Amino acid sequence: MARILQCVPNFSEGRNKEVIEAIVDEVRKVDEVKLLDYSSDKDHNRTVVTFIGEPERVLEAAFNACKKASELIDMTKHIGEHPRMGATDVIPLIPISDITEEYAIEMSKKLGKRIGEELNIPVYLYEKSASAPHRENLAKIRKGQYEGMAEKLKEEEWAPDFGPNELNIKAGVTAVGARMPLVAFNVNLDTDDLSIAKKISKAVRGSSGGFAYCKALGIEIKERNIVQVSMNMVDYTKTPLYRVFDMIEREANRYGVNVIGSEIIGLVPMNALIDCTNYYLKVEDFDESQILEKRIFE
């Protein structure tokens, strides 16, 4: 299976199909890269593309798509509801299989440098790749949006990590950074009492004292007459699914409530699941390379 890097760039075009296809084609063209999905939102006027593959090839696809976007999208004319600052607004790189967070960070710097130098676009490193704490959060980087970037780039604390200190009028500014894969994980409770789901969510989420890499919200599932702890696990390597699941079960018991099921929404890295097996079966010394499927394309 070899090393897999995921890339989920966001482009500031969600209406013109020709432009969208031309950008996505740049991903399709690259060998050893697999386009998983792309979806456009007309109100946001924005397209999100998802692809995975061999890390260096993924970088090539990301650069080519970014180059194409810089040629076909004119930010001076862009209108859309979603905050944005560039034709290629943001390029997250996500380590999936057999690569470290550090390696993904290194790749993001390589990509950012190339975009800055070859396309003459100011690039901010964000999230795990950020060069300073105030640059970790994408929303803070993007504050002021495209229209405010010419001024922002002149501020010392907002000097770009790569590329010129001046706005690229047509292509704007791009953020590049490594982040961990996000796992959407929901746990269902056999009660219709929303306050219980809310209390448990508060107990498990990092922002209110719970697990650092867990975001949680209590919601109602009206058609089933139950409530749910709806979560985004933003780094399963540090806050594993099983630990949060067990804690929710404990907290639920306190209210005389049971966990009746869980849901994993969308794509999930294999290791997020294998980690659970190893925990519950108390597996000693398991090596991923023992998984047959991991051997086929190594």
Add this chain to the structure above:
Amino acid sequence: MARILQCVPNFSEGRNKEVIEAIVDEVRKVDEVKLLDYSSDKDHNRTVVTFIGEPERVLEAAFNACKKASELIDMTKHIGEHPRMGATDVIPLIPISDITEEYAIEMSKKLGKRIGEELNIPVYLYEKSASAPHRENLAKIRKGQYEGMAEKLKEEEWAPDFGPNELNIKAGVTAVGARMPLVAFNVNLDTDDLSIAKKISKAVRGSSGGFAYCKALGIEIKERNIVQVSMNMVDYTKTPLYRVFDMIEREANRYGVNVIGSEIIGLVPMNALIDCTNYYLKVEDFDESQILEKRIFE
């Protein structure tokens, strides 16, 4: 990741390196097939080859290796400690990913037919592919070994499934069949009392009334001063690892003993592990295609 079939043929040559390499080369040569391992035993005078890949290509590799073995191995001169009946003694086909047991059976019949017709070798279908219950067990098919096969093939109940009713003097007889992947799974207990491991093994293994597809043995791990329930899980789709693990934990508690860990030895199909995660996290409606790694080479 696409569909994966595994093949683990056994050849009656474990000493002559040139012959062994020539046979293994037939596997190496085939595209979309990955050679995982091959190991020879001089006393047994036998080589076991393990490879996986796209099902039709795996069949091609198996046939070519079998053909090469029929050309280079002369069974009239074979001496070895392991029971054997042919140059290619046995070819197990094992469904690993995105293929059913039924499909693996179908593949085994296709391969057996081709070996019988093109190489003029009598072929018995065994295990899940067996054409009658008395032919399921390989040991029963092989009873009498190469030297007894000329006579055995004449018996009505031992007529071959494919190929001639007469022994192929040089290449002998070959068994082909589908079987499920075997998972070697051990559970460690915090006691040095072997009788407890033996009692628990008896409780969980199919042959003494336990789980149908579990073989179990109580053994001592002297260097750790503990005992172990050592198991072969011969069909994890029907007897899942988590069910046996939970039962062992329950039985152990009865004797005031705890499970301190488990071991998965050698290769394991991803699904045998994912099934455990789905069980313990009570995951509703999970689809394998949600696993990112499964998407890359689909």
